Amino acid sequence: MGIENLFRFKEGKTTFVFVGGKGGVGKTSISAATAIWLAKHDRKTLIVSTDPAHSLSDSFETYIGPDPKLIMSNLYAVEIDPEVAMARQQEELKNKKSVVDPQQAMGLDLLEDQLDLASSAPGADEAAAFEIFLQVMTTNEYDIVVFDTAPTGHTLRFLSFPDLMESWVGKMLKVKSKLSTVKSTFKSLIPFSDDDDDNEQLELEETKRKIEEARKVMSDPEQTTFKMVVIPEEMSIYESERGIESLKKYNMNVDSVIINQVMPDIDDCDFCQSRYKIQQKHIGLINQKFHDQTILQIPLFKEEIKGMNKLEELGQVLYENKSVNQVEKDAILL
Numbered sequence: 001m002g003i004e005n006l007f008r009f010k011e012g013k014t015t016f017v018f019v020g021g022k023g024g025v026g027k028t029s030i031s032a033a034t035a036i037w038l039a040k041h042d043r044k045t046l047i048v049s050t051d052p053a054h055s056l057s058d059s060f061e062t063y064i065g066p067d068p069k070l071i072m073s074n075l076y077a078v079e080i081d082p083e084v085a086m087a088r089q090q091e092e093l094k095n096k097k098s099v100v101d102p103q104q105a106m107g108l109d110l111l112e113d114q115l116d117l118a119s120s121a122p123g124a125d126e127a128a129a130f131e132i133f134l135q136v137m138t139t140n141e142y143d144i145v146v147f148d149t150a151p152t153g154h155t156l157r158f159l160s161f162p163d164l165m166e167s168w169v170g171k172m173l174k175v176k177s178k179l180s181t182v183k184s185t186f187k188s189l190i191p192f193s194d195d196d197d198d199n200e201q202l203e204l205e206e207t208k209r210k211i212e213e214a215r216k217v218m219s220d221p222e223q224t225t226f227k228m229v230v231i232p233e234e235m236s237i238y239e240s241e242r243g244i245e246s247l248k249k250y251n252m253n254v255d256s257v258i259i260n261q262v263m264p265d266i267d268d269c270d271f272c273q274s275r276y277k278i279q280q281k282h283i284g285l286i287n288q289k290f291h292d293q294t295i296l297q298i299p300l301f302k303e304e305i306k307g308m309n310k311l312e313e314l315g316q317v318l319y320e321n322k323s324v325n326q327v328e329k330d331a332i333l334l
């Protein structure tokens, strides 16, 4: 299969790949391997993670940090720390608090709106990931962006983010318009400065417009796809099945299922043979449940998959159909 069959590219636009699945199934390793493979195929690639455990840094065996960093030719990586993002967000919220003065708010249920506003403010990690999404979507500075997503629940929270954000911005706008009524009523009494307000209003409108665009990009199968990682175990299969159902509700297109950690058929070991048989049964279930998806397989490696070389091998196994042995032989010949 060529790169065009595996990934979407749209002239002049960035495309997005989300890698998701249950905890521990190999999302980070597969995201990292995918990003390296794309970079090696001359695509300007960004990989994004919001895992506070810094698993992406561990996987690449290099410190990444909160701003996109070049880690090899064509490959940039960013690791958002939700705590840092949270601090930044709270700073911004503090500034926004001045929007409504409780005294002005009296009798106009503005206070209630503001409380509502504060409690519905989006979570910091999703907010930070979404900010990167918006930024990249606007600049189109990468060919492709790979999101190493958190386990399924968080991913769904991220995908519901445009809705959340939209209702939040909507509320902000509502509060502001009520406030401007107050202001015009008391204009002669209280000297308000209108300039900042107008700017803020424009910013909010602009944010709203961008969110709408993001929603379009995320639900366009030409621009955004989701790769579901699953291991041949019942829990993982059922969680992924539910995940795919939920993704459909957000109009997100799942274009492949990647079965990871598949045991080899070793017939001189009872233990391995027994594990192999159970897995094969589950692989049958996966093929049946996800028959309308492209299904790829990755064998269980002997060692942990860490560092650029191992990740590159993983990419070749995954996207070039090479066996682990073949990849290792190639590596020796080089």
Ligand SMILES: Nc1ncnc2c1ncn2[C@@H]1O[C@H](COP(=O)(O)OP(=O)(O)OP(=O)(O)O)[C@@H](O)[C@H]1O
Binding pocket: 022, 023, 024, 025, 026, 027, 028, 029, 030, 051, 055, 150, 151, 260, 261, 262, 298, 299, 300, 301, 302, 303, 304, 305, 306
């Ligand atoms: N095919 C494989 N063969 C051997 N080891 C693997 C394979 N895939 C993943 N691993 C190992 O399994 C562990 C978990 O993988 P990884 O961190 O990629 O999972 P994850 O889905 O990102 O986990 P989390 O949900 O915690 O973010 C890592 O130590 C990784 O090296």
Ligand SMILES: [Mg+2]
Binding pocket: 027, 028, 029, 051, 055, 148
């Ligand atoms: Mg991970």
Ligand SMILES: [Zn+2]
Binding pocket: 266, 269, 270, 271, 272, 273
């Ligand atoms: Zn064995």
